[in-house]
Amino acid sequence: MNLHRLLLKRQEQGRPVRVAVIGAGKFGSMFLHQAPRTPGLHVLGIADLSIPRARAALSRIHWAPEAGGAPDAATAARTGATWLTEDALALIADPHVEVVVEATGDPAAGLIHARHAMRHGKHVVMVNVEADVLAGPLLAREAAAAGVVYSMAYGDQPALVAELVDTIRTGGFSVIAAGKGTKYLPAYHDSTPETVWDFYGLTAEQAREGGMNPRMFNSFLDGTKSGIEMAAIANATGLAPPEDGLAFPPAGTSQLPDLLRPHNEGGTLARKGVVEVVSSLTRDGAEIPDNLRWGVYVVFEGDTDYARRCFAEYGVATDSTGRYAALWRPYHFIGLELGVSVASAALRGEPTGSPESWSADCVAIAKRDLAAGEVLDGEGGATVWGKCIPAARSRGLGAVPIGLAHGVRLARPVRQGALLTEADLHPPPAEGPAGVARAVRAEMIASSL
Incomplete structure (x- = not known):
């Protein structure tokens, strides 16, 4: 119950907690809305794959146009402005950054960004629960070895x-x-991005006008x-x-x-x-x-x-x-409360929740009868939904985690309601972000976790 006092002290010292936000989506935007209103916090930089999209998000939350005008991290640190960049790795590595907020929602990106942050001595607040469930227990152990905090995101459930x-x-x-x-309701497990708005009582046009992402809302529903x-x-x-x-x-x-x-x-x-x-x-x-x-x-x-x-x-x-x-x-207030995690990591050296063991997994279940040759479309899609089961059972069955059930091709048919296993898949490519995610996951399986 002393975080606000500690933040005020950092503000008085002219040493705000400098934060890198990776991903300017809904959760990131909610944090960004509150950060300028929180003493002792400074969003040094925002990394997003699309700068125009990031600027549009800042406009929606009423950031002053000049606030996002720093040309680099050093200028942002000196002036109190914010650097907008597409280069997440460069922002994370910048020596001015103290805490990295990973809010992309992409499990592969989350694992890459978290490991990069820890290599550079940064605390990690993992908004990206998909990444956390895929390999969070391993990341938490690596963070402890690196002397930094790996934390769940306060405000999220x-x-x-x-x-x-x-x-x-x-x-x-x-x-x-x-x-x-x-x-x-049990019927929700079969929902797809094409049928999801019926369950919410909306038309597809109303959802588009509201800027609603059908895959995201389908993941909530199914x-x-x-x-x-x-x-x-x-x-x-x-x-x-x-x-x-x-x-x-x-x-x-x-x-x-x-x-x-x-x-x-x-x-x-x-x-x-x-x-x-x-x-x-x-x-x-x-x-x-x-x-x-x-x-x-x-x-x-x-x-x-x-x-x-x-x-x-x-x-x-x-x-x-x-x-x-x-x-x-x-x-719960979602990203509006995220500053609690940022302050706790930087000022107390404590996470607001962190994996202590690998006791549970979220695995892919077929939404319908799937044919050999079909490509899985992952979380919120039309082919699979994610079920929480014991990690020991998942490992024993060779289950496909929901975070890796995207863009991979089936080698054989799978019946509706069946749990997908690695034996059901053609060997996935080892390259690219998805390959990195698979490698990190394999490390966790091979470890004592």
Whole structure:
């Protein structure tokens, strides 16, 4: 609870925390909106594949035109302006940069940028959950060896869940379940970029006018983003993923402690200490009034009569027995809160959540019957969706992670609902960013992780 004070001190010293933002998409733009309003932070540079696109993003968030006018990093450091560049590696390597925010959303790019940052002694805030789930446990170990911080992104749900879990454990309680809410029905797993707007009640034209990316929204809908985020939470907290994927039980906040307790005590969980996502819809499609669609939660246990009596005395939300309790946050601010991670890495040397082990993976599942010769189109596409399962099971099956299920050709047919394995694929090319990502992933598999 001292980050703001530490930022003020850096501002008074004329030594703001200088940040490189890689990717000026939605999440990056939300952080960029708040950064000039945060004392002690200076966005030294923004790297994006398209400078015109980056300038358009800055215009939408009301940056002053001159703020993005520095011709290089040295000028930006001297004047307090921001350097716009297409050369992410040069920006990351610049000696003025203290923290790198990786917000591209591309898993291969994320791994490349993170390793480059660590080689140059920079802290990494990994907004790119896709990259984190693909090889984050390895990156966290490498960051520790390099003496820098590798952090999940505060404001995104995985970091907020990790914070809740840490708070509850620090208080001496056992975590029974933790996760987030989302809008879910089983039929959503089959959604494609062509059908996604029907589920949101929009026309394709309305979505285009709103600047909505159909693949991104489809990933939210078809369960992939939930699978990725729960895998990240499991790796950061040691909580277990379900053996065969998330169940998405319908639940409002009032139902959390009754529903998310062991099945032999009237709940739905196979065991204590798991990640799970709750749906804001009942299975017939009705909206649950006190749903947690935008929020996060933790269910924990009061294992003594005294603790349970305290729960009752102070109005803690519990199950019918008073033994299991829930704490939740109803919404999250996405990139508007990211400055917490940046400040924590630079000023405390601490991540806002980071992988501690490789306990969960997010693997590719066929959305329909796939024919030999078809090319997979990855996260948010029409061919596969991502399911969160134990990492040990993924390794044993040779499963294809969702982060590598893009641009690869099938060697044989795969039935709808089947988990894809490396044996189902033609050998992918070893060159380019995708080849680098595969190599990093192979390193993690080969390691003791």
